[in-house]
Amino acid sequence: MPALPDQAEAPASPCVQICALDSAGICIGCGRSRDEITRWMRASAAERLVICRAARERLALRHLPPTPGR
Structure with missing residues (x-):
């Protein structure tokens, strides 16, 4: 039996x-x-993918190098 669309390729917890x-x-x-x-x-x-993408973006913003002159 094939996987349901919601279950296909669900990302693991980050x-x-x-x-x-x-x-x-x-x-x-x-x-x-x-x-x-x-x-x-x-x-x-699909929701997990959206959550993972948003979480990665938040972490990337947190780890930006200091802006010169700041």
Whole structure:
């Protein structure tokens, strides 16, 4: 029996076992919001991909090198 579309290629949790939320409610380990962490187990594969993309973008912004003159 083929996999259902929601189950096909569902990404694994981005959790890196550094579970601490910053003042904005974003995990400093994986970059997910409190809401995204809570929704993860019920999220479809498509929703998980969106969550992972947003989390990666948040982490990338956090790790930008200092801007000259700042």
